Amino acid sequence: MRSLLLLVLAACLAMAGGGAWWLSQPLQLASPTVDLSIEAGSTPREIAKGWVDAGVDASPWLLYQWFRFSGQSRQIRAGSYELAQGATPRDLLRMMVRGDERLSVVKLIDGWTFKRFRAELAQADGLKQTTAGLSDSEIMAQLGMPGEAPEGQFFPDTYSYAKGSTDLAVMKRAVSAMQKQLDAAWAQRQSNVVVKTPREALILASIVEKETGREADRPMIAGVFNNRLRVGMPLQTDPSVIYGLGEQFDGNLRKVHLQTDTPYNTYTRAGLPPTPIAMPGKAALLAAVKPAETKALYFVARGDGSSAFSATLAEHNRAVNQYQRATRNPGKTP
Structure with a gap:
């Protein structure tokens, strides 16, 4: 009897040792990586079979x-x-107990419009589409912002998500992020800024974002627009005009466009446009509330991504002759 007990004990110890060895050995996979989505309520037996399948x-x-x-x-x-x-x-x-999920990412770029934002979400890998059939206003209502224009309300950033997450969930995070960034920027506003509310700062930031891709120029461009708003001079910013044209814009901004009145034509109307025209990034938000101290009222693109700034119309016309009329590029001659 004693011998039998010893044999059973030895077998159990061998099994335990074998089990411990197996637990520390790499699993063999059919490919470099194996993916599995575990639904809520799945049993351990179903999960085990799912991994094997x-x-x-x-x-x-x-x-x-x-x-x-x-x-x-x-x-x-x-x-x-x-x-x-x-x-x-x-x-x-350990991975499943910790919830270490495989995450995908979607990147939203500074200066994108809400239309471009929606298009990017629509093609994001593994992101569940719940807003495809909704209008912009219906989406804003679902985000708890009924009646609010969507443009500029989403912060451009890289957002990670698990497979099966919804596009609306990413939108909610982007809205929350923009509000935090806007609040933080507004708290740093200088006493000389003309914009009176965070919403006005957001609109101005979107214009600054579209006027240049060069971060160093943003405070100066914001300074020019701040000066124009102070003296009642039209902003005369082409990106706003282009935004107002919508689908009519074919890539060539013509004189007739500058003369055709729309709510976004900052040549025919003074002050800020009615809404932002794009998603501004952090640098543009800060520039809108912390503009450079400058006497400049004009700027023109040099053609290398930077801008030349002028305090008088005569100086500006010389800069236009030097940098733009030679190339026939009307890009940024506000």
Whole structure:
């Protein structure tokens, strides 16, 4: 009897040792990475079988027994996971218990319009589309901003998300991020700024964003617009006119466009346009509330991404002759 007990004990110890060895060995995968989306309510047995069906070369029974006897099977979180070569059964369970999901990213660029933003979300990998059939106003209502124009309300940044997340969820994060960035910028506003509200600052920032891709020039451009607003001079900014043209703009801004009145024509109307014209980034937001101290009322693109600034119309005309009329480029001659 004693010999039988010793044999049973030895077998159990061997099994325990084998189990410990298996738990520390890399799992064999059918490809460099194996993906699995675990739905809420999935059982440990279903999860084990799911991994095997996805490409993990292991016994589903053995994986299930590991999940079960670990005492952590009820702690496995729903989500989208990616298992890489070299991962062990311990690593697999740890990943699911921690909720270390495989994340995708969508990048929103400074200066994009809401239309471009929606197009980017629509083609984002693994992002569930819930707003495809909604109008802009319906989307804003779902975001808790009924009646608000969407342009400029979303902060351009890189947003990570798990597979199965919705486009509306990313929009909510971008709205929240813009509000935080705008609040932070507004708290730093200088006493000499003409804009009176955060919303006006957002509109001005969107114009500054579209007027230059050169960060160093943004405070000066904001300074020019701040000066024009102070003296009641039209902003005369081409990007706003172009935005107002919408689908009519074919890439060539003509004199007739500058003379045709729209709510966004800053040649025919004084003051700021009614809404932002794009998504401004952090640098443009700060420039709008912390403009450079300057006497300049004019600027013109040099053709290398930078701008030349002038305090008088005569100086400006000379700069236009030097930098733009030679190339026939009307780009930034506000």
